[in-house]
Ligand code: SF4
């Protein structure tokens with residue numbers, strides 16, 4: 001446990017490996033509304049669900065097959081056949097037209113908005129996640145195309161590439177490279193925005209004239225432009241190797257491929273060890289924004305306790321948001337969620353560092369997330385989690401044509 | 402997702418890695434830091450010191466067990482926190498303390514100092530000091546090291562300063578103070594041993610530099626000011642640093658996690674205030690040694706100190722209600 005290092009330095013990484021085809025896909029759709037029904041046949045690239053939230057990309061079938069099961073949080077596709085949906089032609093118009101075209105093909109366009117400064121985040125989000133390295137090295141063309149496309153919407157005058165000191169990062173045209181100290185959490189968007197613009201923004205918001213995208217975003221936008229086909233893949237670091245994996249590939253399949261045996265009680269962490277969530281079982285499929293898969297043996301991982309907070313202040317001293325996680329967790333523990341606001345809970349960037357240092361091994365990040373969620377419910381600021389009916393209808397009709 | 406449930410995975414919130422520290426580790430390393438002083442106390446005060454320490458620790462552990470039972474709480478004596486409280490309390494007692502005093506004090510340190518507020522981490526005051534204060538106020542005569550140990554040949558620097566003035570302490574050597582050759586609480590006067598323990602805690606990062614530094618600086622500066630005012634009545638800063646429980650307070654009592662502030666600046670201010678208070682009590686108070694009361698008093702201000710906070714990231718911010726948003 002203590003061998004964990006916060007360094008974001010990435011050594012040599014191999015090329016991007018294409019993942020093999022599973023026989024079933026379990027596509028996560030917790031924030032999507034399915035537009036097809038059980039038993040429907042899909043082609044690779046058929047739209048299967050549309051996003052509930054503005055700016056999120058729609059979901060498409062990565063492979064051809066039959067929809068076997070639709071649950072609130074996932075859709076099971078039995079893979080069969082090789083047919084692909086027709087590729088689409090990118091529109092010639094700039095701005096909103098191409099933005100909507102991208103979103104329709106699964107790109108999350110939340111951050112692709114007109115602004116004067118565009119930041120490309122090439123800093124590893126968490127230690128050990130090297131997904132950007134092979135992209136920056138081997139897929140320049142695709143990244144450049146992606147950046148060009150993004151610029152048709154963003155039209156920024158200044159482009160920054162933020163990279164961790166010591167890691168590879170060659171600038172694009174007209175782009176300034178900015179090096180950040182390669183220590184977690186310096187790769188999180190909030191901190192990168194602060195390093196580049198000098199402005200501290202509340203987590204979840206951006207300065208008015210600035211937007212931030214990751215190298216992975218650029219890569220997939222480039223891919224969509226090249227092929228005219230939707231995003232149905234993600235890039236995962238598994239054992240220091242980067243893989244191009246279809247969305248919905250069950251984690252059990254991936255772990256088996258990597259030659260490891262899962263024992264009862266192990267945990268499979270999707271994303272980094274500081275922030276990642278665990279898979280609930282081996283059938284859970286990877287999502288579009290999953291960045292890594294790590295297996296933690298039963299005796300290795302941190303087991304959170306319900307110990308009381310000692311008030312030692314370790315968490316506070318390491319918190320990059322300069323707040324008091326201990327006090328916030330006490331508020332959450334006793335369901336005094338509104339009190340948590342007095343301790344500036346909304347400044348938390350959810351990096352997980354407090355939980356790493358807590359002597360009492362309290363699940364601090366979980367308490368904070370719980371309190372944030374309860375506050376949002378309390379203040380009714382949650383956006384409705386249903387897309388408009390028209391969207392569902394056009395989605396369905398559009399696909400049936 | 403019911404199909405193929407085997408093997409059952411652990412589902413747990415992030416982070417999944419940890420620095421490896423635990424409450425038990427913290428408590429046992431603090432106990433280790435106290436060990437040299439324990440040895441010194443036995444060496445100087447003899448088997449009596451051992452008796453007091455053993456009794457205080459036993460009573461503390463038993464009291465916590467009973468309290469947890471009554472409160473229907475999971476037993477947590479294996480985290481050694483009760484043991485630590487008991488030992489810290491014993492350090493403040495004279496080696497001659499009668500058994501009933503030790504018992505009452507240790508029991509109230511745990512019960513009134515800690516469990517009544519909800520247990521470990523919830524105590525607003527340093528728990529060993531609560532026990533000490535109760536004994537001191539109720540049975541002052543038994544707590545007075547000078548009166549109860551008349552047979553000893555050791556000097557009692559703070560009492561002499563208080564009752565006989567500056568002249569009486571001129572003969573006391575700093576070096577003998579450092580080696581613990583003074584009357585006082587059996588452990589609190591083991592200056593050299595406590596210093597070693599304090600440095601160990603600092604190196605292991607169980608305590609931070611802010612509170613001890615602030616505390617010692619507070620003592621030195623305040624004592625120095627008094628000395629400037631009148632060098633013939635007030636003792637030197639160095640004397641105040643080495644006499645009584647100053648260093649014990651600086652490294653072990655003021656740094657109690659629950660009752661001290663959290664941030665860096667608040668901690669420094671907390672230390673400075675407590676240090677200054679020590680000298681003020683020593684000069685004007687009715688008790689010779691001001692350390693315990695100074696720390697107890699300053700504990701009361703901890704919530705105030707904790708309000709000194711840096712600006713939160715991107716904030717401050719409160720979620721608005723929908724209606725409120727429209728109104729603004
Ligand atoms: S997760 Fe913890 S350490 Fe990170 S910003 Fe939030 S409160 Fe601070």
Ligand code: SF4
Nearest residue numbers: 309310312313315326
């Ligand atoms: S590190 Fe843990 S025990 Fe210490 S103050 Fe923070 S929450 Fe409390």
